[in-house]
Amino acid sequence: MKYQHLCVLGLSLLLTSGCSDAPQDNGVANKTGAIAPGTGTQYLTSSEPAAVMEVADARKSAKADEAIAIVGRIGGSEEPFVDGVAAFTVVDLKIAHCSADEGCPTPWDYCCTQDQVKDNIAIVKLVDAEGKPVTDDARKLLGVKELSVVVAEGTARRDESGNLTVAATKIFVRPVK
Amino acid sequence: MLLPWEYSVRNLSRRPVRTGLTLMALSIVILLVFVVVGFIRGLERSLRVTGDPDVVLISSINSEANLESSAIPARTPTLIAASIDGTQSRYGVICASPEMYLGTRVTVSDREPAPGLIRAVTTAAPLVRRSVRIEEGHWPDRGEVLVGRLASAKLGMTDEAVAIGQTLTFEGQTWKISGRFTADGAAYESEIWCNLEDFQSATKRQDLSLVALLLKPSASPGEVSLFCKERMDLELRAVRETDFYAELQQHYRPVRLLAWTVVVMVAGAGIFAGLNMMYGAVAGRIREIATLQAIGYRRRAILFSLIQEGVLLSATSSLISGVIALALLNGVAVRFTMGAFTLRIDGPAILIGCGTGLLLGVFGALPPALKALRSSVAVSLKAV
Amino acid sequence: MAIVELKNVCRSFRKGEETITPLDDVTLEIHEGDFVSLMGPSGTGKSTLLNLVAGIDRPDSGSITVAGTEITNLSRGQLADWRAANLGYIFQTHNLIPVLTAYENVELPTLLLKQTAAQRRQRVELALKAVGLSDRADHYPRQLSGGQEQRVGIARAIVANPRVVVADEPTGSLDAATSEQIQDLLQRLNRELGMTVLMVTHDREVAGIATRRLILNRGKFLPS
Ligand SMILES: Nc1ncnc2c1ncn2[C@@H]1O[C@H](COP(=O)(O)OP(=O)(O)O)[C@@H](O)[C@H]1O
Numbered sequence: 209m210k211y212q213h214l215c216v217l218g219l220s221l222l223l224t225s226g227c228s229d230a231p232q233d234n235g236v237a238n239k240t241g242a243i244a245p246g247t248g249t250q251y252l253t254s255s256e257p258a259a260v261m262e263v264a265d266a267r268k269s270a271k272a273d274e275a276i277a278i279v280g281r282i283g284g285s286e287e288p289f290v291d292g293v294a295a296f297t298v299v300d301l302k303i304a305h306c307s308a309d310e311g312c313p314t315p316w317d318y319c320c321t322q323d324q325v326k327d328n329i330a331i332v333k334l335v336d337a338e339g340k341p342v343t344d345d346a347r348k349l350l351g352v353k354e355l356s357v358v359v360a361e362g363t364a365r366r367d368e369s370g371n372l373t374v375a376a377t378k379i380f381v382r383p384v385k
Numbered sequence: 386m387l388l389p390w391e392y393s394v395r396n397l398s399r400r401p402v403r404t405g406l407t408l409m410a411l412s413i414v415i416l417l418v419f420v421v422v423g424f425i426r427g428l429e430r431s432l433r434v435t436g437d438p439d440v441v442l443i444s445s446i447n448s449e450a451n452l453e454s455s456a457i458p459a460r461t462p463t464l465i466a467a468s469i470d471g472t473q474s475r476y477g478v479i480c481a482s483p484e485m486y487l488g489t490r491v492t493v494s495d496r497e498p499a500p501g502l503i504r505a506v507t508t509a510a511p512l513v514r515r516s517v518r519i520e521e522g523h524w525p526d527r528g529e530v531l532v533g534r535l536a537s538a539k540l541g542m543t544d545e546a547v548a549i550g551q552t553l554t555f556e557g558q559t560w561k562i563s564g565r566f567t568a569d570g571a572a573y574e575s576e577i578w579c580n581l582e583d584f585q586s587a588t589k590r591q592d593l594s595l596v597a598l599l600l601k602p603s604a605s606p607g608e609v610s611l612f613c614k615e616r617m618d619l620e621l622r623a624v625r626e627t628d629f630y631a632e633l634q635q636h637y638r639p640v641r642l643l644a645w646t647v648v649v650m651v652a653g654a655g656i657f658a659g660l661n662m663m664y665g666a667v668a669g670r671i672r673e674i675a676t677l678q679a680i681g682y683r684r685r686a687i688l689f690s691l692i693q694e695g696v697l698l699s700a701t702s703s704l705i706s707g708v709i710a711l712a713l714l715n716g717v718a719v720r721f722t723m724g725a726f727t728l729r730i731d732g733p734a735i736l737i738g739c740g741t742g743l744l745l746g747v748f749g750a751l752p753p754a755l756k757a758l759r760s761s762v763a764v765s766l767k768a769v
Numbered sequence: 770m771a772i773v774e775l776k777n778v779c780r781s782f783r784k785g786e787e788t789i790t791p792l793d794d795v796t797l798e799i800h801e802g803d804f805v806s807l808m809g810p811s812g813t814g815k816s817t818l819l820n821l822v823a824g825i826d827r828p829d830s831g832s833i834t835v836a837g838t839e840i841t842n843l844s845r846g847q848l849a850d851w852r853a854a855n856l857g858y859i860f861q862t863h864n865l866i867p868v869l870t871a872y873e874n875v876e877l878p879t880l881l882l883k884q885t886a887a888q889r890r891q892r893v894e895l896a897l898k899a900v901g902l903s904d905r906a907d908h909y910p911r912q913l914s915g916g917q918e919q920r921v922g923i924a925r926a927i928v929a930n931p932r933v934v935v936a937d938e939p940t941g942s943l944d945a946a947t948s949e950q951i952q953d954l955l956q957r958l959n960r961e962l963g964m965t966v967l968m969v970t971h972d973r974e975v976a977g978i979a980t981r982r983l984i985l986n987r988g989k990f991l992p993s
């Protein structure tokens with residue numbers, strides 16, 4: 209084996225000039241237009257549940273293993289959907305997000321209001337009848353995308369840091385006005 | 386109807402010095418092409434083989450592709466062990482490797498310090514990094530380090546300088562080399578591995594750069610991603626290791642683009658060498674070419690013969706360079722910012738190198754041949 | 770029957786502003802088995818005429834029929850094939866390919882014919898024998914004398930058994946003794962093999978071996 213040290217045509221010099229981080233297309237076919245209805249009809253309800261809590265209130269009052277229904281807007285980071293499981297983060301409706309026409313390619317990351325997101329976010333993970341996480345893509349299953357407003361019905365899970373997870377069995381998608 | 390093959394072959398020996406010089410020039414050009422293509426192939430392979438599809442890396446959310454800038458809480462591995470069922474266990478140990486990863490200046494004996502890559506690990510590391518094998522020596526005890534096969538290349542030193550028993554200095558501490566490891570060409574081979582606790586105390590840091598998890602084949606990385614989202618306060622990010630290195634490949638795209646540009650430019654220079662020779666060769670043969678046409682050879686046949694001549698020369702050059710590349714370039718270690726890797730003259734590299742060589746012959750011969758064949762036979766017959 | 774027939778052939782060249790017309794409405798018939806010599810002052814268009822007959826140049830107007838083919842309308846490729854089958858060209862300087870041996874030089878035209886290797890070898894050997902160079906077959910042109918080179922050139926012109934042989938000052942660059950050899954050879958080709966020869970020369974003595982003598986001047990044939 210040879211260990212000679214070639215400086216190949218100064219190629220390595222070029223490494224410092226990285227490429228700019230262009231926003232990646234995260235696979236949402238049409239960001240503004242209509243989306244196909246979800247295929248997971250067993251998880252979808254057509255009527256909104258009665259007692260719905262805002263995300264911020266739920267984070268304050270919800271107890272572990274309590275039945276709960278929360279409403280929020282899908283977002284909170286550049287990639288609010290979790291790859292490989294039907295789960296996503298929702299942000300309290302009171303928090304403002306920037307809009308696409310302000311020139312923000314990913315308005316759902318709440319880049320202008322990130323500091324408020326921390327206390328107004330919850331994660332919704334879809335579980336099946338046995339309580340196991342569903343492994344299909346939530347976007348396809350529920351017919352939702354970033355910034356969709358959803359109501360998630362299920363069981364609250366809490367941890368010592370105050371994070372709120374809703375293990376949801378039913379999702380209601382609020383129609384776009 | 387074609388001209389006899391001997392015509393092309395013997396024409397090459399008509400001006401032996403010129404042909405020899407062109408042969409050399411073309412060989413050098415093709416060798417350069419081999420170097421660059423070998424470089425690209427080596428880089429791609431290094432990144433490709435490093436990723437393990439069953440391994441998930443957990444780093445901080447803002448670190449992107451740069452693990453050195455990642456900082457995650459030290460308790461992350463414990464939390465993961467408690468929350469994620471999908472992690473493999475071996476010999477009763479959960480396959481979760483907490484690691485610190487840092488590029489820092491490393492001094493070998495009394496030499497100038499050089500940038501090296503340090504990975505501080507626990508004994509869980511080899512459970513997750515399954516390609517790692519200790520070639521000689523033993524797993525580092527406190528104050529010791531294990532050096533990768535290409536660490537010397539990364540540091541710009543000889544193998545002897547980082548032999549077992551030698552010492553290295555980094556982060557204000559001196560470390561004894563306890564062994565050498567290989568990793569089937571993975572990027573770790575250019576790293577220096579040391580004990581995590583030692584390194585934490587040397588750097589006065591408590592956090593980790595990343596945790597690498599080996600998942601059960603049945604488990605989904607989605608579970609880990611979900612955990613990272615749920616524990617929002619920890620600001621973690623999970624990415625499958627193969628995806629991580631695929632992303633790194635994207636980061637190196639400008640480098641590869643530049644490398645291909647170099648290939649094209651070098652090949653362009655090669656075409657000029659070929660053109661120079663063939664213009665010279667054809668210019669002195671104007672009357673001869675007209676004679677062949679007067680005898681009844683079609684222009685196509687003469688063109689073919691001239692190209693054959695160029696290709697014969699460039700094919701010989703390709704052969705020479707190919708042999709040199711295989712004998713001297715293949716496996717040579719190259720230093721690079723992300724580490725070190727070895728040039729790789731594999732099938733595709735040979736194909737590209739030799740293909741470029743043959744094209745040099747064709748494109749070097751084509752313009753002079755066309756020029757010679759364009760003028761009228763009657764006029765060319767009067768040429769001196 | 771005429772084997773070469775030129776009808777009202779014109780050929781002119783532009784040289785800057787000036788137009789030179791070496792061949793102005795030339796009409797000529799050559800019969801099979803003729804040995805025609807063509808004389809005339811330098812620059813009158815003898816070579817131009819020869820090249821037109823050989824199909825390596827085209828007239829501006831008029832028609833040229835050689836060996837039964839009207840060649841003025843053939844494409845470049847068709848002309849090449851036609852030359853291979855019907856025409857032998859003897860150059861002033863032999864124009865041998867320096868990297869090929871005498872044998873290989875003579876073999877070149879036969880490679881364009883549909884023949885077996887054995888037939889080809891027989892022809893080449895015959896042609897070399899006809900010019901008296903069988904023992905020089907493996908010599909390269911640089912190993913031959915000027916006269917021998919020209920004889921190899923002649924062997925190459927006749928090897929494919931062409932209907933018409935054209936020769937442009939074939940003795941022009943040879944000494945008197947060698948020139949005589951070549952004249953002899955050309956005469957034998959015509960007499961013994963019955964080849965039709967059109968030969969350009971500026972030497973009255975060389976022209977003497979021909980059966981028919983033409984003189985070209987200012988674009989026209991003079992009665993000789
Ligand atoms: N390709 C050409 N371009 C321009 N002028 C030409 C060309 N070929 C021949 N000529 C001119 O035509 C005339 C006849 O030329 P040529 O047939 O070679 O004369 P000859 O063979 O009788 O000495 C000369 O004046 C010559 O300069």
Ligand SMILES: [Mg+2]
Pocket residue numbers: 815816817
């Ligand atoms: Mg002339």
